[in-house]
Amino acid sequence: MSTAMCWTSSRLRVKSLLAICWLLPLHNLSAHEGIASTLGWLDQQIEQAPELQGLWVRRGALLVDDGHLDAAQADLEHARALGEPVRVDCEWGHLQYQRGQFNIAAEALDRYLEQFPDDTRCRRLRAQANVARRHNAAALVDLRYLVEIDTAPNPGLFLQTADSVLAVDASAIEPALAILDDGISRLGVTPALQQRAIALETERHHLDAAIRRLKTLEQVEHRSPRWRLQMAELQWRYGHIEEARTLLISAERDINQLKPTPARRALQQRIAETSRQIAAADG
Amino acid sequence: MLKSIPLLLTASLLSVSLSASASSAPERVLLQKLAADSITIKWRYPANETTAEPVCVSAIGQVQQDEPHCAASTITDGGHGEATITGLRADTLYQYQIGDLSDPHFRFRTPADHNALPADGNTRILIVGDSGTQSEPSHAGEAAQVTAGYRAYNTRLGNQEALDLFVVLGDTAYVVGTDQQWQQAFFEVYPDILSSTLVLPTIGNHEMGYGSFPCEAMRMCGDKPAGTLLSYGGLSFSADPNSYDGNRDGRADPNGLPYLSIFSLPQRGESGGVASGTEQYYSVDYNNVHVVSLDSQLSARDPAQMSAMRDWLISDLSANELDWTVVIFHHPPYSKGTNHDSDSVPQRGPVDMPQKDMREQFTPLFEAHGVDMVFSGHSHSYERSYYLRGLSVSSPEMAPLNQYTELDQNGKPDAGRTRPYSQLSETSGGVDDRVIYTVAGNGGKADAAPGPRDNAEQWLRHPAHVPQPTDQLDGGCSSDHGCHHGLAVKGSVVLDADRHSLRARFVDVNGDVLDEFTITR
Numbered sequence: 001m002s003t004a005m006c007w008t009s010s011r012l013r014v015k016s017l018l019a020i021c022w023l024l025p026l027h028n029l030s031a032h033e034g035i036a037s038t039l040g041w042l043d044q045q046i047e048q049a050p051e052l053q054g055l056w057v058r059r060g061a062l063l064v065d066d067g068h069l070d071a072a073q074a075d076l077e078h079a080r081a082l083g084e085p086v087r088v089d090c091e092w093g094h095l096q097y098q099r100g101q102f103n104i105a106a107e108a109l110d111r112y113l114e115q116f117p118d119d120t121r122c123r124r125l126r127a128q129a130n131v132a133r134r135h136n137a138a139a140l141v142d143l144r145y146l147v148e149i150d151t152a153p154n155p156g157l158f159l160q161t162a163d164s165v166l167a168v169d170a171s172a173i174e175p176a177l178a179i180l181d182d183g184i185s186r187l188g189v190t191p192a193l194q195q196r197a198i199a200l201e202t203e204r205h206h207l208d209a210a211i212r213r214l215k216t217l218e219q220v221e222h223r224s225p226r227w228r229l230q231m232a233e234l235q236w237r238y239g240h241i242e243e244a245r246t247l248l249i250s251a252e253r254d255i256n257q258l259k260p261t262p263a264r265r266a267l268q269q270r271i272a273e274t275s276r277q278i279a280a281a282d283g
Numbered sequence: 284m285l286k287s288i289p290l291l292l293t294a295s296l297l298s299v300s301l302s303a304s305a306s307s308a309p310e311r312v313l314l315q316k317l318a319a320d321s322i323t324i325k326w327r328y329p330a331n332e333t334t335a336e337p338v339c340v341s342a343i344g345q346v347q348q349d350e351p352h353c354a355a356s357t358i359t360d361g362g363h364g365e366a367t368i369t370g371l372r373a374d375t376l377y378q379y380q381i382g383d384l385s386d387p388h389f390r391f392r393t394p395a396d397h398n399a400l401p402a403d404g405n406t407r408i409l410i411v412g413d414s415g416t417q418s419e420p421s422h423a424g425e426a427a428q429v430t431a432g433y434r435a436y437n438t439r440l441g442n443q444e445a446l447d448l449f450v451v452l453g454d455t456a457y458v459v460g461t462d463q464q465w466q467q468a469f470f471e472v473y474p475d476i477l478s479s480t481l482v483l484p485t486i487g488n489h490e491m492g493y494g495s496f497p498c499e500a501m502r503m504c505g506d507k508p509a510g511t512l513l514s515y516g517g518l519s520f521s522a523d524p525n526s527y528d529g530n531r532d533g534r535a536d537p538n539g540l541p542y543l544s545i546f547s548l549p550q551r552g553e554s555g556g557v558a559s560g561t562e563q564y565y566s567v568d569y570n571n572v573h574v575v576s577l578d579s580q581l582s583a584r585d586p587a588q589m590s591a592m593r594d595w596l597i598s599d600l601s602a603n604e605l606d607w608t609v610v611i612f613h614h615p616p617y618s619k620g621t622n623h624d625s626d627s628v629p630q631r632g633p634v635d636m637p638q639k640d641m642r643e644q645f646t647p648l649f650e651a652h653g654v655d656m657v658f659s660g661h662s663h664s665y666e667r668s669y670y671l672r673g674l675s676v677s678s679p680e681m682a683p684l685n686q687y688t689e690l691d692q693n694g695k696p697d698a699g700r701t702r703p704y705s706q707l708s709e710t711s712g713g714v715d716d717r718v719i720y721t722v723a724g725n726g727g728k729a730d731a732a733p734g735p736r737d738n739a740e741q742w743l744r745h746p747a748h749v750p751q752p753t754d755q756l757d758g759g760c761s762s763d764h765g766c767h768h769g770l771a772v773k774g775s776v777v778l779d780a781d782r783h784s785l786r787a788r789f790v791d792v793n794g795d796v797l798d799e800f801t802i803t804r
Contacts, residue, residue: 152524152525263652
């Protein structure tokens with residue numbers, strides 16, 4: 001087994017320029033052997049060049065990823081003495097985060113990011129550490145920064161940021177909705193974001209707004225029986241009983257025509273239960 | 284049959300009989316977001332010669348009198364020309380022209396309307412995993428062998444069935460998925476398929492860049508300055524596509540992940556599925572088949588992203604009413620492949636962590652929402668499961684296998700060879716809650732032996748996978764007893780979907796069918 005090895009000057013940002021690739025029969029570098037072989041390779045390199053701080057940091061980072069926290073700590077402490085201590089601080093922060101030492105983690109990541117503010121991975125780690133120690137305002141600063149600079153953000157980033165807004169101030173539903181709406185504006189109407197917004201609108205009893213938002217998912221979710229049930233539940237709560245009944249009847253009729261699955265069975269039960277509740281409430 | 288587009292396996296398709304305004308032929312042509320009424324066509328000329336040219340699409344055959352549908356194009360990420368043409372007819376054969384560039388082989392068939400069958404009654408899907416080995420000199424030519432095997436198989440059947448979908452299961456451009464590696468391992472291996480068939484990809488670990496080390500650590504700087512980095516690929520644990528290190532300098536590439544530049548995937552529900560909001564995962568309705576592509580490489584590594592992907596999947600599958608549902612992602616939830624044992628993920632660290640996460644977080648959703656088949660790669664072998672329900676633990680933690688599988692007439696786990704599986708089997712309680720999981724990471728190379736850290740006795744013997752009587756390892760086996768539960772040979776999976784059956788075959792490089800299974804409805 002062999003692995004392609006390539007190098008290029010770290011000063012070059014243009015792909016393929018001055019890139020030199022060749023094959024080395026380095027069995028222990030096979031990516032498919034996972035992290036352990038990489039650690040084995042790093043062991044050899046550290047043996048050959050124990051003075052290089054970067055190797056100790058790299059091995060420490062992999063050991064953190066692999067859950068060997070004591071070994072990682074030993075490597076990172078050793079690395080700190082071999083060069084600028086701040087270069088160890090991102091991985092040190094990650095290690096402390098994994099240990100549950102969130103204050104120490106955040107402090108280390110602060111030091112690192114002061115010197116290397118463009119490192120988005122460490123910024124994400126700091127956001128996680130600050131969330132964990134409930135310094136939600138600080139976490140929110142990093143998450144907002146990541147949302148801002150990411151040209152193709154994942155929906156999950158908007159959800160996490162909105163959650164952080166609410167963690168800072170549980171009543172800050174409007175700013176949280178603004179984050180979600182920013183995501184919808186940039187990524188398109190997607191259930192992951194709009195459903196969270198609907199939950200927030202419902203929580204603050206803005207049922208008309210929740211209904212308006214759910215209507216934007218009507219075509220997205222193909223007016224599925226699940227969508228109709230949810231709309232029926234909202235309409236009922238909003239006092240539109242006839243609309244709710246009509247939706248439930250339609251959802252029940254259509255779901256009975258579809259291939260039965262466990263999820264559809266559960267949906268049928270919910271439809272039946274909601275219909276019963278509406279009938280009971282209606283006297 | 285008009286639908287037939289002969290599968291040509293020469294690389295000359297894009298270089299013949301062209302009257303292009305550009306000085307050379309395009310180095311890549313790709314069909315994307317092919318729907319009943321629209322298509323996106325992408326192309327690129329070498330040496331940044333791509334210009335924004337109009338693209339025209341004309342129906343051929345019975346509706347030839349229709350006016351051509353034309354659209355302007357733009358230059359998009361990666362220097363691709365890209366045009367979206369709308370107003371097309373369902374289940375119709377079209378030819379297309381890029382600027383002045385025309386060629387008889389630039390043609391495609393639109394899918395039928397929602398959940399309808401195409402005119403020939405069948406949807407043919409070719410699936411290859413870990414196929415991107417043409418960019419690895421030690422495996423050059425092997426991906427083409429796999430396609431040749433499919434061609435041989437199809438020839439034996441009289442070439443009666445045209446390809447509708449081409450599915451790639453990740454690790455499609457070794458070693459790290461640079462644009463150049465995509466060119467070599469993908470566009471130059473499958474030019475005929477890509478210019479005539481919709482391709483549906485998913486992200487593998489070898490699409491996600493390098494890890495880097497200083498050259499002085501390896502005594503290999505030569506005349507390069509200290510700090511020059513030596514790098515290798517496949518071990519990125521990042522959840523962020525923006526962290527892609529494609530120029531091997533240890534920093535994020537400003538151009539981002541090439542996968543996302545090359546493909547234009549339906550993040551807003553353009554192809555019939557529910558909008559995901561990201562190209563990292565998406566779904567497609569094609570005839571009566573719903574295909575979901577999940578992102579087990581990036582999104583599965585971050586709790587918030589994974590939660591968003593799960594929520595989307597539930598919405599998508601809840602809205603899906605098509606006859607058949609197929610899910611693809613790179614990391615197999617059940618595998619005893621070389622170096623990728625799904626049982627020893629905790630010991631092997633984050634490279635394989637998605638195997639465990641997909642098994643625990645997603646297989647219950649597949650069962651709850653009527654998914655029929657799941658295809659993954661990562662392990663360079665072929666493994667295929669029983670018709671499973673409720674298995675979200677590692678194999679040492681499993682209850683007796685009978686509790687998870689459909690049983691045959693003798694009360695043993697049914698391997699599906701003497702009769703098809705049924706979506707609503709006698710023992711399912713009247714619901715569709717079982718799934719077949721296939722590992723097919725052998726589309727460009729096959730591992731012939733366990734890795735140094737694998738348990739050799741367990742290699743290719745995951746209890747959730749069926750024994751393979753065509754196993755030729757150790758001199759072969761005469762019955763299911765003693766056979767490996769997988770095949771250490773290269774090949775592809777051919778899937779045929781009609782109204783009543785979803786039929787899968789594993790086809791080797793000789794065109795021989797080594798495994799076959801069917802679900803009926």
